[in-house]
Amino acid sequence: MDSLADLDARIAGCAACPRLVAWREEVARTKRAAFADWTYWGRPVPGFGPGDARLLIVGLAPAAHGGNRTGRMFTGDRSGDVLYQALHDVGLASQPTSVRPGDGLELYGVRVTAPVHCAPPENKPTPGERDTCRSWLVQELRLLRPTLRTVVVLGAFGWQAALPAFAEAGWTVPRPRPAFGHGAHVRLSAPAGAGGPGGAEGPGGLDLFGCFHVSQRNTFTGRLTPAMLREVLRTAAATAGLPGRT
Ligand code: SF4
Numbered sequence: 688m689d690s691l692a693d694l695d696a697r698i699a700g701c702a703a704c705p706r707l708v709a710w711r712e713e714v715a716r717t718k719r720a721a722f723a724d725w726t727y728w729g730r731p732v733p734g735f736g737p738g739d740a741r742l743l744i745v746g747l748a749p750a751a752h753g754g755n756r757t758g759r760m761f762t763g764d765r766s767g768d769v770l771y772q773a774l775h776d777v778g779l780a781s782q783p784t785s786v787r788p789g790d791g792l793e794l795y796g797v798r799v800t801a802p803v804h805c806a807p808p809e810n811k812p813t814p815g816e817r818d819t820c821r822s823w824l825v826q827e828l829r830l831l832r833p834t835l836r837t838v839v840v841l842g843a844f845g846w847q848a849a850l851p852a853f854a855e856a857g858w859t860v861p862r863p864r865p866a867f868g869h870g871a872h873v874r875l876s877a878p879a880g881a882g883g884p885g886g887a888e889g890p891g892g893l894d895l896f897g898c899f900h901v902s903q904r905n906t907f908t909g910r911l912t913p914a915m916l917r918e919v920l921r922t923a924a925a926t927a928g929l930p931g932r933t
Contacts, residue, residue, distance in 0.1 A: 691830050695733035698804055698823050704816045707805035714751045714806065728758030731805050734827055735760040736798030739834045741927040742779070744770070745824075745849050746841045747900060748803035748812055755806035757787050760799045766901045770799075770841075773916040778932030779924060796929045800827055802848035810902075817848050824849065828856035837927035838893060839919060842900030843867040858893050869911070870919065871897035894926045 689697070702708050715729025732754040746766075749755050753764025761767030762785040774780035774797065781793040803812040803820045812820075828835070838853075840846045846867035854860045859876035877891030898919040899911040906912075924931035 689826070689830070691734075691738040691827070694823070694826055694830060698731050698733045701731045701804065701823070703819050704805060707803075707807055707812070707816055710751075710808050711755050711805050714755055718756075719752045722752060722756055725756055727756045729755060730758070732758060732760055732801070733804065734798050734800030735762075736794040737796065738798075738830065740794075740796055740798035740831055741834050741836045741929055742797045742923055743828075743831060743835055743838045744797065744799045744841065745838060745845045746799070746801045747844050748801050748810065749806045750810070751806045753806075759785070759788050760801065761785060761901075762787065762792075765903050765906070769901045769906050769913065769916065773913060773920055776913075776932070777917050777920045777924060778930065779920065796924075796927070798831065800824065802845055802852065812844075817844075821848065821852050821855070824852040825855045828852060832856065832891075835893065837896070837923045839896045839898050839923045840867070841898050842902070845900070846897055853893065853895070865895075867897050869897060869899045869915065871895075894923070896923050896926075 712729050715727035718725065718727060732749040746761065750764040750766065753767060754760055754762060757763040761770050767785050771780055771785040772783045775783040779795050779797045782791060785792050802824050803817055804823060840849050850860050850864050853875055865871065865873045873895045875893040875895060896919055898916065899905050901911065901916065921931060921933060
């Protein structure tokens with residue numbers, strides 16, 4: 688099987704969704720005036736964080752002038768500012784800012800990814816694009832499986848996109864599928880052959896938490912406050928066995 692670095696490289700070369708390929712490249716060409724001196728990444732954005740992460744954060748998709756510009760998840764936009772500030776506040780990131788690759792940011796036991804790796808117009812991938820991209824998330828989950836204990840999913844889109852990926856990667860997702868909500872908590876049973884008794888209580892089970900997305904709409908309106916985000920991250924870190932900061 689590939690390493691996570693191999694997977695990231697393969698994701699960065701993906702061109703399976705014609706509409707998204709055209710959009711990500713057009714945005715990279717036309718740019719936003721404030722970033723005129725940037726050479727935009729303009730490709731799929733792989734996950735970011737260590738390959739032995741115990742906690743995975745699943746968003747929606749890269750932003751046109753954020754991840755699609757910098758090439759790193761949640762890097763260079765307001766959503767990322769909120770997320771990485773909170774990760775730093777709870778002791779899971781080396782610094783509160785995420786500006787560009789090589790800026791010194793390190794995540795401690797945490798990886799950040801998305802069910803759709805290309806920036807979509809209006810932040811809205813189609814169901815077909817979501818389904819096409821799922822195989823990347825499934826492969827990432829399989830590679831992280833030996834250490835992965837907890838997942839925080841940001842927003843209802845990510846939740847709906849990620850549940851089938853967990854199932855495909857081998858975890859048992861309850862039926863009917865659990866509904867998304869801020870603070871929702873579901874335990875998924877272990878993949879077959881993961882060791883231990885194989886039930887939700889045994890090694891290899893996965894704790895899944897829902898959290899409102901860190902979108903500008905949610906953070907500007909106060910639907911998601913920094914305190915609410917820190918609370919979910921602290922709970923998830925503790926569940927994953929990460930030291931974090933209280
Ligand atoms: S959204 Fe996913 S599947 Fe579609 S082109 Fe981008 S990386 Fe490939």
